[in-house]
Amino acid sequence: MSDKKRVTILGATGSVGQSTVDLIRRNRDQFEIGALTANSNVEALASLAREFSPQVVAIADSSRYGALCDALAGTGISVLCGQEGIVEASALPVDWTMAAIVGAAGLQPTMTAVQQGKTVAFANKECLVCAGDLMMADIRKYGTTFLPVDSEHNAIFQVFENTQREKIERLVLTGSGGPFRTVNREVMASATRAQALAHPNWSMGAKISIDSATMMNKGLEFIEACYLFDMPAEKIDILVHPQSVIHSMVEYADGSILAQLGSPDMRTPIAYCLGWPDRMDAPVEKLDFVKLSRMDFEAPDYKKFPALRLAREAHAAGMSATVTLNAANEIAVAAFLDDRIRFLDITNIVEDCLNHQEMLPISSVDDVIALDGIVRRLASRKLDEMS
Numbered sequence: 001m002s003d004k005k006r007v008t009i010l011g012a013t014g015s016v017g018q019s020t021v022d023l024i025r026r027n028r029d030q031f032e033i034g035a036l037t038a039n040s041n042v043e044a045l046a047s048l049a050r051e052f053s054p055q056v057v058a059i060a061d062s063s064r065y066g067a068l069c070d071a072l073a074g075t076g077i078s079v080l081c082g083q084e085g086i087v088e089a090s091a092l093p094v095d096w097t098m099a100a101i102v103g104a105a106g107l108q109p110t111m112t113a114v115q116q117g118k119t120v121a122f123a124n125k126e127c128l129v130c131a132g133d134l135m136m137a138d139i140r141k142y143g144t145t146f147l148p149v150d151s152e153h154n155a156i157f158q159v160f161e162n163t164q165r166e167k168i169e170r171l172v173l174t175g176s177g178g179p180f181r182t183v184n185r186e187v188m189a190s191a192t193r194a195q196a197l198a199h200p201n202w203s204m205g206a207k208i209s210i211d212s213a214t215m216m217n218k219g220l221e222f223i224e225a226c227y228l229f230d231m232p233a234e235k236i237d238i239l240v241h242p243q244s245v246i247h248s249m250v251e252y253a254d255g256s257i258l259a260q261l262g263s264p265d266m267r268t269p270i271a272y273c274l275g276w277p278d279r280m281d282a283p284v285e286k287l288d289f290v291k292l293s294r295m296d297f298e299a300p301d302y303k304k305f306p307a308l309r310l311a312r313e314a315h316a317a318g319m320s321a322t323v324t325l326n327a328a329n330e331i332a333v334a335a336f337l338d339d340r341i342r343f344l345d346i347t348n349i350v351e352d353c354l355n356h357q358e359m360l361p362i363s364s365v366d367d368v369i370a371l372d373g374i375v376r377r378l379a380s381r382k383l384d385e386m387s
């Protein structure tokens, strides 16, 4: 038996996936790869597979299956496809899984990884937003170790004293405020795709970059934090911090506030999760306080960024509403990226769907998937009405 940590990367070709690969590449002696998955990018997936020789690769887009088989002919690597293939890859026995698929598409694979009872590093926030109660219940049931990758939640995880949970008064989720922090809604109304994608501090996938511009990302992270840390909504504050150096904080009853700081580079939280419980090297720029010279803070603007209010309201209303929030947002963000709607329409569509979608009881992943589909169709009809 090798003493290497055996890891699977779900969403290996994405921004978080590539950062994870980068750390593994630099530490080849410590890791071996079980499975790698991607949506449709055969070239990127095949190139990773040739480099790392995983046991299995899976591609969600079945029409790309033949091309992937051709690209890996003679390697002995098993090739799977479709949503079933991704789920099968997620069930491969490994020590550690990076859940970095974007959107609710990651729900079943991530749940499957959780049900293996090993360690899951959680980047895919949408699956917690959709199914937080179910996910946390399975984490307890299968004794799974759960590590938050999202920089804010990773920061909180690093300074969250579990034995002092009663003495935790507040979690402070920081956020940069995104590319439109300093402009008004008139300017936001005519924002282009390129402007909305231009995050001031972080380099990320397209969907989360748009979510950062609407601040829906912070709304989703608020819901994510409620589940991950089992904290009531009123104990979670959002604070705008344009430099993205303090990644989040925990305030204790004695007035102490513990924060985790660092350069805005996802390889720090990913390395924390990859190495856990030990720390490992990450090739990130070390924080230079003199160069930084100052840190600024602002209250979030709930009027300018209605996504923050919508996320809090949806969380208070329950899982049916958070599934609706997420599905409508995914459809609206995709439509904005396709130049079908304007920037402010994104949150208008989400609010419209929340107002019109009847609340349904959610007690299983199948219920979540069914409602997710209903809301996607509702949001698509709203898009059609607009054009």
Ligand code: NAD
Residues within 6 Å of the ligand: 010, 011, 012, 013, 014, 015, 016, 017, 037, 038, 039, 040, 041, 060, 086, 100, 101, 102, 103, 105, 106, 123, 124, 125, 126, 149, 150, 151, 202, 203, 204, 205, 206, 207, 208, 266
């Ligand atoms: P990305 O778009 O760069 O990558 C997404 C990955 O998911 C790709 O590998 C893609 O092939 C795969 N994928 C997409 N649709 C799929 C589908 N239908 N079925 C199977 N696989 C599919 O996204 P990202 O920025 O890496 O973000 C991934 C997740 O991590 C998101 O939930 C995001 O919110 C979260 N996250 C990202 C960052 C970041 O810095 N990028 C930070 C914190 C949290």
Ligand code: MG
Residues within 6 Å of the ligand: 150, 151, 152, 221
């Ligand atoms: Mg984050």
